[in-house]
Amino acid sequence: MRYLPLTQIDRDAMLGVIGVATIDDLFVDVPEAARLDGPIHGLPMHASEMAVERHMSALSRKNLTAGDAPFFLGCGAYKHHVPASVDHLIQRGEFLTAYTPYQPEIAQGTLQMLFEFQTQVARLLGTDVANASMYDGSTACWEAIGMARRITKRGKAILSSGLHPHYVSVAKTMAKFTGDALETSAPTLGADTDIDALIAAIDKDTSCVVVQYPDILGRIADLKPLADACHANKALLIAVVTEPVALGAIKAPGEMDADIVVGEGQSLGVGLQFGGPYVGLFGCKEKYVRQMPGRLCGETLDADGRRGFVLTLSTREQHIRREKATSNICTNSGLCALAFSIHMTLLGEAGLRQLAAINHAGAVAAAERLSQVPGVELVTTSFFNEFTLKLPVEARPIVRTLADRGILAGVSLGRLYPGEDALANGLVVAVTETTTAEDVETLAAALQEVLA
Template identity: 75%
Template sequence: MRYLPLTADDRAAMLGRIGVRHVDDLFRDMPADARLSGPVEGLPLHMSEMEVERALSAMARKNLTATHVPFFLGCGAYKHHVPASVDHLIQRGEFLTSYTPYQPEIAQGTLQYLFEFQTQVARLTGMDVANASMYDGSTACVEAIFMARRVTRRAKALLSAGLHPHYVSVAKTLTHFTDDEVMTAVPVLTDGAPGDDIAALIAAIDDETSCVVVQNPNLFGHVADLSELAARCHEKGALLIAVVTEAVAFGAVRSPGAMGADIVVGEGQSIGGGLSFGGPYLGLFACNHKHVRQMPGRLCGETVDAEGRRGFVLTLSTREQHIRREKATSNICTNSGLISLAFTIHMSLLGEKGLRDLAALNHARAVQVAERLAAIPGVELLNGPFFNEFTLRLSVEARPAIRRMADAGVLGGVALGRLYPGEASLANGVVVAVTETQTDDDVDNLVAAYEEAVSC
């Protein structure tokens, strides 16, 4: 039975106080086609518990999952092998039930692993300091834009054409009610490096620019040297925000910090995390020491107690729950604690050599697959250095081709037409991701699926 403590008069009084006539008026900013006008079609109004379980299981069986078919999807979420020890350790009671470490004297374990996590992220990104994590890569990206505004006192952000369109969409959503100006560009597939718009970004930086946001490797898999872009940003007093959606790339690609980035954000899912149909994921956030007081979230630090023993505390927490709202850098109220723990355990098991070896394996495997696919008539590999993702241009429209592959039991990549609907110039583009999890049989099936798809 639902418990509804408010009467109709109570609700009417509340609506009257805030100046609306009906609760639906609170959702007027949501597009009409995104709102339900009634019960979800196809779902019964009531069922027993066993019937619900049976019905939902039948729905779940319609999914084509990464564990059951050859899987070559990426674009921000990656299938990597996660050792069984990671899942075993994060399910220990002291980790699984832990929450925000308000009292350091009883949360030393939580504070310590967050401190270790911060250390790992700072070293991976090449930055001075990292926070205890954000919700995911896209929200971390927007928080970096807001941080750049606080630092530079400017409100114009330039977003690379190679930035994931979902990240762009989140940025536009969260800046909708602010006066931030978000400048974006639509990517163009060329015979050179796909989506490589570094020169265009450099030309667009002016005295009003707060930051330039660039993904590396970008959506198309292309890896770029950000050093010149960083120098140009700094000449104009702007910050360079580097976005990394594939954390394994840290084992092979020069760190953003070493290339001059001021803020590095990213998605940490591919180390310690499963695909999980989209979440929960892990936002990474790191910056230079001089900007640390403008960093959102919280920062765990190492100290000593009255008896000289090593201990851990919350060193910086600039969220509105802890300080006055007008002085808060963010309203994010927690961190992705359990997922950051999984990241930390997996990174500890890998170590530096293990991460470098894993990254090298990913790259070598991707090169092998790219060469085989490029040999197929009707499949063109777009040039440019890449890590473990690359872009293809097909002789046919990509979305129907990818659908035919899926119907045949092969998830052959992400069609750019899905990410950029209505952009005819991108309709034949496909992004393919290759990791250590694909077998030789998987690759053979992928090649056969592309041969069939482009021949139709």
């Protein structure tokens, strides 16, 4: 199709039809601070292709990338080793698209892959069923809250203080349009989770309780008492998993009677990629399947008795009347789901458990070493591959100083919770199979020097 740019007359006619004066009127819901007031600084208005390539290459060299430094960042996005075969397979011609075909039954390979992905996710999360993926973990979390509202006919969600603040932010944004009341708070810089406080907060108006597992500080809690309290009040328990590798070592939320389990699948098969695209995981109990957003692929037999795959359930607005749609989620992260599924297949159950064990052992060793630095206190006593340190000073300037030295030391809680002075000294450190003992020693030595 040829590209035919619009004239100003075309634009004016379109604006007149929809009833706004300018294009800017279409973006009034975007905060002013997030809008550009002119061209992007540093980019020329026009240039040759070669000049643009040189300019963009120069800009890229200013980045300190994950593979070029000791790397301890986490908080929802993790650096894991992705086998080369994953990238090779997802680039095959029959797979290299982000879209699920709109006549899905003719794409048996794509449907079979999504069917296998669903099976893997359901087993990983401990749920009866799983869908064919969501955009990412944060939007999956919001979709779960919306699903709980439809099931319980209630409009108040209690969000754990240990839920990732970015997930909370997405939920708050969406709740503006649905009227859901969200109860939120900042975490306490300590070893204990807020499970008891969540149980105490549940009442007859509660649709769901949302808890992260492990939480933003890396803490792990038994979710069964919380699930029991939710069900006693006819509310649902939603568990959020941002590090799926953890489920190779700790009990799946579905096994602790969570009703809906969602998460971010980036750790398996998908690189960091400067923040996306990622892949959302979504599973639930079978009795709630018709309220689940997104797509569900199923297995059947064709007219000749041969195994085949179909789009079994798709309660989204593109397939049924808009007012009956469960969600406006318009696609699934098909290519990232494929990468996830390939990586999971290569690992197998034994491989995932071994990978989880390596991650945990590395994190324990790192926590022991870093807590030996004078003035540094280990906050998290129960964790998988991510833990929180309390520094004797504000963590954010320390992180910047170490980044200038070529060490990506972790995520400061002051960055995640600006204005929360009680959290300012907190530093969340993640360790994976890609972290070496030399990396840990480099961080420990540098941390001791800058804190002296």
